Amino acid sequence: MSSQRQASSAAQVPHLSPAELSYLYTSLALPQNPIRPDGRSPTQFRPLSAESNILPGTNGSARIGFADGTQAIVGVKAEVERTVLISDTLDVDQDAETVEGAEESASAATGGHGSWVQMSIEIPGFRDDDALPVFLAEMLRESLVGSVGGNEDNGERHMAGGLKGRLVINKRWHWRLYIDVLLLSQPLSYPLPLLSLTTHLALLSTKLPKLKSTGEEDPFFDDDWAAAEYLYPRSSTINSNPSQQVRPPVTLLVISVGENVIFDPSREEIAVADAVLAISFTRNSDSDTGTDEPLKLLLTQRGIANSETENGNGPDSAAAAEEETPGVWRPRRGGIKRSVLAEMMKTALKKGGVGEEVLAGLEGVEVA
Amino acid sequence: MAITILPPVVEDLGPYQADSDSDDSMSDISDSDVDMDSASRPQKRARTVSKKLGDGVVIPGQVVTDDPQWMRGHGTYINPLSTSIIATVAGNVEKTNKLLSVRPLRARYNPEIGDLVVGRIVEVQSKRWKVDIAAPLLAQLPLSAINLPGGILRRRTSTDELQIRTFFSEGDLVIAEVQSVHQDGSASLHTRSLEYGKLRNGVFLAVTGTGGSKAGSSSKGGSKSSSAVPGAIPGIGGVVRSRRQRWSLIAENGGGEIDVVLGVNGYIFISKHVDNAAAMTNTDSVSHNRMEELVSSTIYSSQNDEIPMQTRREIARLSQSIQVLVQHGVRVDEDTVTKAYRASLQVDIEMGDDDEEEDEGREYLEGSKARQIIEIVLHGK
Numbered sequence: 001m002s003s004q005r006q007a008s009s010a011a012q013v014p015h016l017s018p019a020e021l022s023y024l025y026t027s028l029a030l031p032q033n034p035i036r037p038d039g040r041s042p043t044q045f046r047p048l049s050a051e052s053n054i055l056p057g058t059n060g061s062a063r064i065g066f067a068d069g070t071q072a073i074v075g076v077k078a079e080v081e082r083t084v085l086i087s088d089t090l091d092v093d094q095d096a097e098t099v100e101g102a103e104e105s106a107s108a109a110t111g112g113h114g115s116w117v118q119m120s121i122e123i124p125g126f127r128d129d130d131a132l133p134v135f136l137a138e139m140l141r142e143s144l145v146g147s148v149g150g151n152e153d154n155g156e157r158h159m160a161g162g163l164k165g166r167l168v169i170n171k172r173w174h175w176r177l178y179i180d181v182l183l184l185s186q187p188l189s190y191p192l193p194l195l196s197l198t199t200h201l202a203l204l205s206t207k208l209p210k211l212k213s214t215g216e217e218d219p220f221f222d223d224d225w226a227a228a229e230y231l232y233p234r235s236s237t238i239n240s241n242p243s244q245q246v247r248p249p250v251t252l253l254v255i256s257v258g259e260n261v262i263f264d265p266s267r268e269e270i271a272v273a274d275a276v277l278a279i280s281f282t283r284n285s286d287s288d289t290g291t292d293e294p295l296k297l298l299l300t301q302r303g304i305a306n307s308e309t310e311n312g313n314g315p316d317s318a319a320a321a322e323e324e325t326p327g328v329w330r331p332r333r334g335g336i337k338r339s340v341l342a343e344m345m346k347t348a349l350k351k352g353g354v355g356e357e358v359l360a361g362l363e364g365v366e367v368a
Numbered sequence: 369m370a371i372t373i374l375p376p377v378v379e380d381l382g383p384y385q386a387d388s389d390s391d392d393s394m395s396d397i398s399d400s401d402v403d404m405d406s407a408s409r410p411q412k413r414a415r416t417v418s419k420k421l422g423d424g425v426v427i428p429g430q431v432v433t434d435d436p437q438w439m440r441g442h443g444t445y446i447n448p449l450s451t452s453i454i455a456t457v458a459g460n461v462e463k464t465n466k467l468l469s470v471r472p473l474r475a476r477y478n479p480e481i482g483d484l485v486v487g488r489i490v491e492v493q494s495k496r497w498k499v500d501i502a503a504p505l506l507a508q509l510p511l512s513a514i515n516l517p518g519g520i521l522r523r524r525t526s527t528d529e530l531q532i533r534t535f536f537s538e539g540d541l542v543i544a545e546v547q548s549v550h551q552d553g554s555a556s557l558h559t560r561s562l563e564y565g566k567l568r569n570g571v572f573l574a575v576t577g578t579g580g581s582k583a584g585s586s587s588k589g590g591s592k593s594s595s596a597v598p599g600a601i602p603g604i605g606g607v608v609r610s611r612r613q614r615w616s617l618i619a620e621n622g623g624g625e626i627d628v629v630l631g632v633n634g635y636i637f638i639s640k641h642v643d644n645a646a647a648m649t650n651t652d653s654v655s656h657n658r659m660e661e662l663v664s665s666t667i668y669s670s671q672n673d674e675i676p677m678q679t680r681r682e683i684a685r686l687s688q689s690i691q692v693l694v695q696h697g698v699r700v701d702e703d704t705v706t707k708a709y710r711a712s713l714q715v716d717i718e719m720g721d722d723d724e725e726e727d728e729g730r731e732y733l734e735g736s737k738a739r740q741i742i743e744i745v746l747h748g749k
Contacts, residue, residue: 019568
């Protein structure tokens with residue numbers, strides 16, 4: 001039943017003909033020099049238009065429009081909430097995140113808790129409890145709160161503990177973030193990169209009112225909105241290396257076709273992909289390790305867009321026995337080659353690679 | 369740079385009438401966020417009150433005018449209790465003497481007999497296919513209206529019905545002609561010609577715009593746009609009915625011959641040119657009947673021919689050229705497509721020296737390249 005509904009709500013998905021699929025695949029799989037249907041180079045993104053701070057009622061917001069007409073708006077709202085401390089005996093069911101804010105242990109009061117960030121995604125044509133929005137929301141949230149990683153010891157700056165640590169006001173109070181993502185158009189291509197980029201931009205523009213109270217007293221804030229501080233500190237101080245700053249993570253979609261690695265795939269390209277990978281990464285703020293790596297990989301997800309690919313979801317295993325005829329489309333089977341996977345990671349995360357350029361580009365969007 | 373991030377474009381939609389009626393009805397809703405609006409929106413979006421009726425874009429429900437001297441035309445509506453003309457579609461206001469109509473920015477294709485269309489099979493039924501041709505309703509393609517294999521025009525048999533999927537199955541692209549239009553506006557197609565049938569060896573793209581449904585006004589708008597600034601008149605792009613919907617052109621850079629099919633419905637297919645007749649001549653001793661058989665056996669194949677890299681590149685360039693035309697509201701026909709293609713090559717040569725390292729992404733036509741191409745298409749002869 002549910003699959004039927006998914007099918008009907010995704011009825012605008014064009015079913016490509018075998019001849020088209022074959023043409024696309026062979027074009028994209030050309031060694032060294034794939035030819036994309038829109039003439040882009042493998043690492044080139046479609047141009048997008050972006051603006052931030054567009055919603056006056058939010059702490060931070062952004063809008064991004066892709067060239068194909070898909071648009072997303074993200075609003076971030078923050079709320080002060082009392083941190084509920086419960087006795088250590090309840091520590092066992094810490095993973096149950098169903099009761100909001102009830103399961104923080106004593107350590108969570110200082111280190112923050114993942115459930116303080118709430119994310120909801122609305123996609124036209126999908127109910128809010130459909131699999132796709134729920135999955136996307138959880139995926140984005142996970143990389144967001146997971147970005148705490150290894151920079152606990154980097155305590156001088158007030159982004160210790162990443163986003164979770166930033167939300168702590170004192171032992172008894174914390175901020176709760178509500179991130180509302182709204183896809184304004186029909187999802188013409190898999191919406192994950194768009195939603196992730198918009199969320200990133202909205203979080204960059206998010207401001208929290210300046211705290212006037214100190215220590216463990218009840219929080220009291222500065223009325224002056226101009227004095228508010230960015231949730232993620234901006235590079236106002238020139239001497240600080242921008243690459244050292246904590247930034248919200250970005251999730252990109254990468255596909256492989258043959259030996260080629262292709263970024264920002266369109267829907268048709270996803271349809272013929274051998275493997276679809278979502279790569280979440282952020283700036284490597286860990287200055288102590290002194291690594292060359294400017295970016296830190298947070299999580300990868302394989303085959304996330306399986307419903308969109310024509311590859312590897314056919315039931316006929318007997319087809320593998322058939323021999324390949326040139327010019328005829330046959331769904332590919334089997335996994336992804338190690339070398340291709342390594343190449344994907346390298347292109348995305350290396351110094352001066354695609355990931356760094358994306359982060360730099362988003363940083364350049366002016367906060368109005 | 370892998371990624372380009374542009375500032376948002378505030379589109380100046382042109383003057384449109386301020387009306388007191390809709391303001392009143394909306395005031396209770398919009399009261400609360402009036403001050404937000406004025407703070408965040410640029411002044412440009414503020415209502416420009418103009419006494420004369422502008423050519424601006426109106427949205428459904430908007431009062432175009434309440435002057436009783438106008439007659440209502442297509443795309444408008446008059447409430448029986450008032451004299452004000454209300455738009456029912458989003459589009460440009462058009463005046464013909466005292467007739468006021470709204471030409472939609474986007475409309476679905478309205479089939480007419482004899483149109484050459486490109487369609488995609490969405491459903492296979494026992495004796496016919498249902499085809500998506502971007503019309504409000506799916507078109508039907510009866511089994512009796514295709515070229516059946518095994519010689520010239522014969523009656524369909526039960527065997528054909530059983531193996532209906534060997535001709536076309538879901539997802540296949542067909543080029544067909546509208547044979548008849550039914551009462552409800554749905555179309556019946558036929559492919560009873562060797563020029564029609566299954567499409568392969570290329571790429572498909574769908575363009576938006578008003579398509580062929582407004583062929584008369586589109587061609588008029590097109591001539592108007594050629595004298596104006598590019599991009600100034602939105603919503604007149606799309607494929608229009610013209611003399612030739614299907615032709616082949618010789619591509620540059622060793623691309624060989626490329627076929628372009630512009631379906632009147634806005635579906636376009638660009639493919640490598642395959643010469644059926646040439647393939648036949650090497651088997652010279654075949655009889656006429658045998659030849660027919662050969663033709664029809666290849667007609668329903670989904671197997672692509674060997675397509676060289678250069679051809680694929682030029683096909684991608686051609687499809688980009690068409691996209692550029694559509695984005696800038698220029699109508700798409702043989703003339704403009706050919707011009708845009710030549711222009712893209714020309715722009716490429718000019719810009720090629722500047723950025724050596726971006727060699728790979730050169731076929732991507734966006735931004736300044738697109739503007740130059742449009743400039744050349746519209747003004748350069």
